[in-house]
Amino acid sequence: MSTPQPPMPQTAAPNWQAAPGPAHPTYTSPIPVVRTNLGHALASEWTKIRSVRSTMWTLGVFVLLVVGIGLAAAALVAANTDEGNVSDETALGFGFFGLLLGSICIITLGVLTTASEYGTGMIRTTMTACPSRGRVLTAKAIVFFAVAFVVTLASAVLVALADVAMVDAREPSGGEWLKGTxxxxxxxxxxxxxxxxxxxxxxxxxxxxTIMIGVLLAPLVIAMFMFSESLRGLQQALIEYSIPNQLSVFYTQSLTESGPTGWDPLWIMLGVTAAVFAGALALLEKRDV
Structure with missing residues (x-):
């Protein structure tokens, strides 16, 4: 017959509790708990976009292209044009060439803002810290749009002021200044x-x-090789609604006699971006990260 074991000695209960609850109503966590919001996501995305080298490189090349090509075009015209030959035009249009090439840099930075996180796997950490996927994409969009707009505006204004001073052309109206900047x-x-x-x-x-550069340049390239008369209507539409032609409208230098005018290109781009953004939000909620 086995000898009964003596009862184990009672140990004192610890003076801490693992978690709050009905059994421990007086517990207060030493870690502050704050409900996250869009402001936190914006701060996170701003830290990301300003701390990576790709941002400085792409924006630096963008400014170099916009300012360098814009000033070079105006200087070339000013040096090789007789006085009064461009009196019916404004000098704002010389900024078009730099912005067209510089837009490739903005496209590249936009793609890297989201796609690079999927490539490195950092998106898992981002979604863990902020489970609201729509909030993450919205924060990325707001921060990127603000950065791209400010850098583009500063470059466009600098080029516009310099070109107007360099070229003996017609003084732009207030509306032309607003559209061109x-x-x-x-x-x-x-x-x-x-x-x-x-x-x-x-x-x-x-x-x-690759897709976005194709969207930027492919319509014009394709239209150049449409020699058939039956494709004339399609060729005209591709040219009229191509991004380079829409960009030229802001300088009243449309490549065609018809198509978008005034502020139409802005509303077209806004509508397309909003539709694709809505599709991206829907896919983001359904797909794994």
Whole structure:
């Protein structure tokens, strides 16, 4: 017959509790608990976009292209044009060439803002810290749009002021100044935002950049090889609604006699970006990260 074991000695209860609850109504966590909001997501995305080298490189090249090509074009015209030959035009249009090439930099940065996180796996950490996927994408969009708009506006204003001073041309009206600086800056920022959303959908940096460069240049290239008379209508539409032609409208230098005019390109880009953004939000909620 086995000898009964003596009871185990009672140990004192610890003076801490693991979690709050009905059994421990007096517990107060030493870690402050704050309900997250869009402001926290914006701060996080701002830290990301300003702390990576790709942002400084792409924006630096963008400013170099916009300012360098814009000033070079105006200087070339001023040196090789007789006085009064461009008196019927404004000098704002010389900024078009730099912005057209510089838009590739904005497209690249927009794609990298989202797609690079999928490539590195950092998106899992982001979604863990902020489970609201729509909030994450919205914060990325707001921060990127603000950065792209401010940089583009500063570059466009600098080029516009310099070109008007260099070239003996007609003084731009207030509306032309607004379109050639603020309007074109919003358009470029929306183009970059569209690239950001495409990067979120494709989740592959190289693939998304290729798609967006195709959107930028392919319509004009395709239209150049449409020699058949039966394709004349399609050719005209491709030229009229291509991004380069829409960009030229802000300088009253449309490549065609018909198509978008005034502020139409801005509303077109806004509508397309909003539709693609809505699709990206729907896919983001359904797909794994």
């Amino acid at each position: 603020v309007g074109v800056s919003v358009y470029i920022a929306l183009l970059g935002l569209l690239s950001l959303v495409v990067g979120s959908i494709i989740r592959h940096s190289a693939g998304a950049i």
